Amino acid sequence: MSWLLCILTFIFSFKAGAITFEDEIYPELATSGRALAMGNAFIAKVDDASAVFYNPAGLGTVRYPHIHLSNFSFETNKSTINAVTGGAFTNVFSNFSKPMSLEGLRSLMSGHIGDIAHSRMHALPNFTMRYFSAGYLIAKRSRAVVTSLTSSSGFEYADRLDMGPYAAFNFSLFGGIFKAGASAILLTRKEVIGTADPNATITVGSNTYSKGTTVDVTGGVKLTLPITFLPTFAMNIHNALDKSFSASGAGAPTQIKKSMDIGFSVTPQIGTGSRIHFEINYKDLTSQYSGVSTTRKILIGTELDFSRVFFFRLGYGDGFGSAGLGIKSRKLEFDLTTYAVDTTSSAWRGHEDRRFVMSMSSGF
Numbered sequence: 147m148s149w150l151l152c153i154l155t156f157i158f159s160f161k162a163g164a165i166t167f168e169d170e171i172y173p174e175l176a177t178s179g180r181a182l183a184m185g186n187a188f189i190a191k192v193d194d195a196s197a198v199f200y201n202p203a204g205l206g207t208v209r210y211p212h213i214h215l216s217n218f219s220f221e222t223n224k225s226t227i228n229a230v231t232g233g234a235f236t237n238v239f240s241n242f243s244k245p246m247s248l249e250g251l252r253s254l255m256s257g258h259i260g261d262i263a264h265s266r267m268h269a270l271p272n273f274t275m276r277y278f279s280a281g282y283l284i285a286k287r288s289r290a291v292v293t294s295l296t297s298s299s300g301f302e303y304a305d306r307l308d309m310g311p312y313a314a315f316n317f318s319l320f321g322g323i324f325k326a327g328a329s330a331i332l333l334t335r336k337e338v339i340g341t342a343d344p345n346a347t348i349t350v351g352s353n354t355y356s357k358g359t360t361v362d363v364t365g366g367v368k369l370t371l372p373i374t375f376l377p378t379f380a381m382n383i384h385n386a387l388d389k390s391f392s393a394s395g396a397g398a399p400t401q402i403k404k405s406m407d408i409g410f411s412v413t414p415q416i417g418t419g420s421r422i423h424f425e426i427n428y429k430d431l432t433s434q435y436s437g438v439s440t441t442r443k444i445l446i447g448t449e450l451d452f453s454r455v456f457f458f459r460l461g462y463g464d465g466f467g468s469a470g471l472g473i474k475s476r477k478l479e480f481d482l483t484t485y486a487v488d489t490t491s492s493a494w495r496g497h498e499d500r501r502f503v504m505s506m507s508s509g510f
Contacts, residue, residue, distance in 0.1 A: 167287060167306060168487050170435035171442060171464045173384050173405055174199040175308055175331065175362070176268045176285050179219055179481035179505035183470025184447025185461025186485070187427040190368065190380035190411035191449065194479075195274040195281070195507075198314045201366035201382045202327030205316035209454075210476065211275030214509035219268050224500040225261035229254045249348050251290040252301050256344050262291045262489055262499060270507075280313040283331060292344045299341035301348065307336040310359075325368040328386070333362045335391060335399045358391025358398045375412040382407050403434040419453040441465065442488060457481075464488050466498055479507040 172186060178196035181188035189201040195214065197204030222245065230241040244250030245265045255263050265288050272281025285308040294300035314329030338355045342348045366382035385402040392398060411425035429443040447461035447468075457472040468485035483503040490497050 167289070167304065168464070169403070170405075170430050170438045171445075171487065173403075173407075173429070175333070176270055176283055177219070177266075179470065179483040179503045180449075180457070180459065180472055181447075182463075182485045182503055183459035183461055183468050183472075183481065183483040184425065184449055185445045185463030185468050186429075187409065187425045187445035187447035187461060187463065189366065189382050189407055189427055190378045190409040190425050191413075191423055195270065195272050195279055197316075197327070198272075198279050198281070198312060198329040198331075199364060201368065201380055202314045202316055202329045202364060203325040203366040203368040203380070203382075205274070205277055205279055205314060205327050206318045206322065206325035206368070208274060208276045208279075211273070212476065212509055213273045214479075214507045215271045216509065217270040217272060217281075217507040219266075219270075219503060219505040221264075221266040221501055221503045223262070223264040223502070225258065226254075226263045226265060227502070229258045229261065229263065232258070245288065248288065248290065248303050248305060248350055251288065251303065252292070252342065252344060252348050255290055255292045255301075256295065259292055259295065262289060264289050264499065264501060277316045277318075278314065279329070280311075282309075282311050283333075284309050295344055298343045301342045301344040302340075303342070303348075304339045305337070305350070305355075309334045314364075321372075323370055323372060325370075326366070328363060328365045330361055330363045332359065334359045336395075337399045338396070353395050355395045356391075356393075356397050356399045357395035358393050360389045360391045360402070361387070362389065362402060363387045375414045378409075378411045378413075380409040380411070404432075405429075405434045406431040421451050423449040423451065459483075461485070466500075470503075477508060477510055479505070481505040 176199050192200045192204035193207040226245050244254040251263050268285035287306045290303040292301050310331045310333040312331035316327035318325045336355045336357050363386045365386045368380045370378045383406045385404045388404045390401045407429050409427040413423045415421050425447050427445040442464050445463040450458045459470040461468040464487045466486035470483035472481040486498045486500045489499045
C-alpha cells in the first residue's frame, strides 16, 4: 500500500501545483453569475452593470438606469462544502467561517487531502445607465489545498484582494448597429501564492503579500446586424494599455495580461414576450496564456428569457457544463448558478472543480 500512497501524493501534489486564478478562461475582475451560468460566454449579450468587465460596449443596450448599492456575489465549490459539512453536525457552525481565512482553510482542509478549496465574493455598488456606469469594486478570492500532512510545504494557497473605483462609457453609431465602449478602474491588488506546513498555524504577514496599483482599461465593440435573429459580433480587450502594477510589500503583483476575447450570438424571438439567446465565445485569442488547451477556451451559452423577468440558462465552459436560474426587476436581480473549471494546467477535462454561485443586487 505504501507505493500506492506515494503515487496518490504525487498526483495530488501535481494538481495542487497548478493552483491559479483561471485568468485565461475567466479574466474578468468581477464575474457575473448570469454569465457563469452561460459558460461565461457573455461578451455579445451583456446588457447590465457587468458590461464594465465583460464588454463596455454592452452598456449601449442597458434598458433603464439604476443605482444598486447592494450588489453582492458569493461563490464556493463542492470541496469546500463537503469539508464544512462533512464532520459532526456540531462542527458545521464553527466550520462555516473557516473559508474566510487562510488559517481557517488550513485547518478545514487538513482532513480532506488533495481537495482544492475555493471561495470568491465581491461587492459592486454602482450607478449604471445606458452609455455610462460608475462604481466601486471589492473582490476577494482564495484557493487552497493540503497535498500532504508529512511535508513542510504540504499546504498550498493563493489569495487575492482587488479594490478600486471605476467608470465606463459607451457610444453607438448607425442607429445602434455599431457600439464601442471602454472602462477604467484604479485597481489596487493584494496577492499571495505560497506554501506552508499543514500542521502549524499559518500567519501570512502583510509584507508577504505582493501589492500594487494600476489603471486597468477594458475596451470592447459590438456589431449587431438589423436582420432576423439579430446576429451580433463582439470583441473585447483586457488591460488594453498593457499597464503593470506598482510595487510594495513583497513586490508587484503579476501583470494582468493584455488578452482579447471574441464572440458571436443570435437572439431569435420565440413568443410574444419570450426570446432565446445563443452565444459562443473564444477566450484569449492572441494566446497570452501558454500551455492551455485550445478546447478549454471555447465557451458556449444559452439564455431563455421569459418577459425579461424570469431566466433559465445553460452553458459549456472550460470543458464542463453550467446552469442557472434568475429573476430580474428594476429593484432586484437574483441569480443561482453552478459551473465548473478545470484545475489542471493544460489538459481538456482534466479534473472538475464544481462551483456554486449566489448573486443578488438591489436598489432603485
